[in-house]
Amino acid sequence: MxxxxxxxxxxxxxxxxxxxxxxxxxxxxxxxxxxxxxxxxxxxxxxxxxxxxxxxxxxxxxxxxxxxxxxxxxQMQRMERYKAVLAELQAAGHVYPCYMSVAELDALRERQMAAKEKPRYDGTWRPAPGKTLPAIPAGVEPVLRFMNPQDGSVAWDDKVKGRIEISNAELDDLVIARPDGTPxxxxxxxxxxxxxxxxxxxxxxxxxxxxxxxxxxxxxxxxxxxxxxxxxxxxNEQGEKMSKRNGAKPVTAYRDEGYLPDAMVNYLARLGWSHGDDEIFSREQFLQWFDLDHLGRSAAQFDEAKLRWVNAQHLKAMADESLAALVAEQLLKRGVSADDRLARICGLFKDRCDTTVALADWAERFFVENVQASPEEHAQHIVPAIYPALDTLAGKLADADWSKSSIAAAIKETLAAHGLKMPQLAMPVRVLVMGTAHTPSVDAVIELLDRKLFLTRLEKR
The missing domain is CATH 3.40.50.620 (HUPs)
Structure with a gap:
């Protein structure tokens, strides 16, 4: 099968x-x-x-x-099919018209609840041998009800819940077509x-x-x-049923926020299914491992921090070129065009990012004219005492071979010339050219910047 x-x-x-x-x-x-x-x-x-x-x-x-x-x-395009099957059921005696009005149903429920009974349709219009049905009220279009069996029970072996059995006596006759005939x-x-x-x-x-x-x-x-x-x-994270009413976002919002589809599949799979202790797996592994026997019986709780962690693991493992294509889309939304440096930029920064939006925040700094550090960082690192060393570095890199090794050599020479340690020079350079003191290796960052842009930023103090 x-x-x-x-x-x-x-x-x-x-x-x-x-x-x-x-x-x-x-x-x-x-x-x-x-x-x-x-x-x-x-x-x-x-x-x-x-x-x-x-x-x-x-x-x-x-x-x-x-x-x-x-x-x-x-379903709305299949109405004729439903009506044809309804007619078959009615001809076979499984369906009957019910003329009980909404007001009568409400009054019946109120009486049942007052008597501490389960509210349910009482079968007034259900035909039975020897039973006299009420007179059909004038001008009332009936609903159609399914004649549920009154004896025995319904049972099935649920692949998650196990054996479930419900007595037919607990089930009333379900409305299966509205007064206008809509199923x-x-x-x-x-x-x-x-x-x-x-x-x-x-x-x-x-x-x-x-x-x-x-x-x-x-x-x-x-x-x-x-x-x-x-x-x-x-x-949801508050322990309530996830719903739009309780603040759930459309699934497409996660796409726009920079989550990877394979990471979302990985995370969602673990919300109710498991394969041993495996937390991070590919789509191919998931399909190889998946079965219905390992679906969980308990409610799963969404945890955005865990989702971000899973996304970060997939992002780190992703090929730089593939990641660059996604980051380029995020940049285009901001009106920023990237070039062939983007894959290398992604490779340098992806270990410190958990979404493609966060990665685009870094990448954008390589393709726009200006970056701005916070006033606090600027005041802490950009002090007059460091200006001579910055000027020396700028002079050495104005005509140097634009490679990581040459840039590293220029930095080393500048440190020696001014008697500085690496952080004393690297931190101000980072703040000026990247807008933050916290970046990967400064020579690797500088190499990926356009030379002219680097020198222009280094001068803005």
């Missing part, structure tokens, strides 16, 4: 890291088993669904490299999963309550339910 998984987001808000993890695992399972991964957009909530939210889903998946084999399919979420999902041949449904555990209802609809349609794996919630 070929594995077929899916990601089925609802475009009612911008997709965040907690959501995209529910795409990562089914994608990884499909890729690791040689199966197919399908993207399905569940956009039946017409009032809240937006194209902007769809765009973030597509952009986020593209950025993370979560490629899909089929789709995107949109509801739980029904559409089942039809889609059957039509698209889903073998495994890997999704958040907020869907567990839907699962027994969906399994009963599968069986009414003569289909075998897929294997389920319900993932624990991702919590």
């Amino acid at each position: 070929t594995t077929r998984t899916r990601f089925a987001p609802s475009p009612t808000g911008f997709i965040h890291l907690g959501n995209i993890r529910s795409a990562l695992y089914p994608w990884a399972f499909a890729r690791s088993t040689g199966g197919a991964f399908i993207l399905r957009v569940e956009d039946t909530d017409v009032e809240r669904s937006t194209q902007a939210s769809v765009d973030v889903i597509l952009e986020g998946m593209e950025w993370l490299g979560l490629d899909y084999d089929e789709g995107p399919f949109y 509801t979420y739980n029904f559409c999902v089942v039809v889609d999963d059957i039509d698209m041949g889903m073998t495994h449904v890997i999704r958040g555990d907020d869907h567990i309550n839907n699962t027994p209802r969906q399994i009963n609809i599968f069986r009414a349609l003569g289909a075998e339910p897929p294997v389920y794996a319900h993932l624990p919630t991702v919590l």
Whole structure:
């Protein structure tokens, strides 16, 4: 059997890291088993669904490299199919019209809650042998309800939660079509999963309550339910469920903030799955190792400091040329154009950066006219006593071979001529030419600067 998984987001808000993890695992399972991964957009909530939210889903998946084999399919474009299946279910006696008004449902729930009972539809309009149904009220369009089995139970072996069994007596008759005939979420999902041949449904555990209802609809349609794996919630740093309401950012914000897609995949994979004690791994290793048996049962908590650390490890390991291409994009957003020095600049500074934005902050100093140190650093290091040594260094480097070895030799000669130690000269030079006293080796930094720009900055005291 070929594995077929899916990601089925609802475009009612911008997709965040907690959501995209529910795409990562089914994608990884499909890729690791040689199966197919399908993207399905569940956009039946017409009032809240937006194209902007769809765009973030597509952009986020593209950025993370979560490629899909089929789709995107949109539920609103499949309405005729849903209505045809509804008609089949109704003809087979699995569906019935219910004329209970919203006011009557509210009053029923209030009575049940007052009696400390579980609020639920009481089956008033459910047909049964020998039962007389109420008179159909004039001018009322009914909803369609699924006739849930009243005996037995629904059970499945969840790949995360283990064995789950729920009595059918706990389930009321689900509304599967609204008064205007529009099918509801739980029904559409089942039809889609059957039509698209889903073998495994890997999704958040907020869907567990839907699962027994969906399994009963599968069986009414003569289909075998897929294997389920319900993932624990991702919590934010305050321990609340990650959501837009609780400050979660769109996944594309991390792209703009300079995170690497492979680092994000690495970090997200560890939010609910593990391979021994491995913290840092490549995408290829992840796909080689991934299975459903090592999904965690406990809620995972997002930690931005840990994400930055993971990103820093991937950034350090990345080839300088590849990194330069990403940093060039960040620079272009600032209106700064780089040249062929950029890869070497990235190689020099990447060990002290955790995002491509931070790396671009360093790189930018090599391609703009002016840099500005803080008043405190400037006052501490740029003092009149050092001016003669700066003038000597400038003179030696005005015509010297522009190489690291020649620059190092000029610095050494200047130190000797003025009786200085390296920090006494290097710190002021760094402040003047880079805007900070804290940089890698000063000769390596100077070599990557344009000579004319270096000399101009050295004169501005």
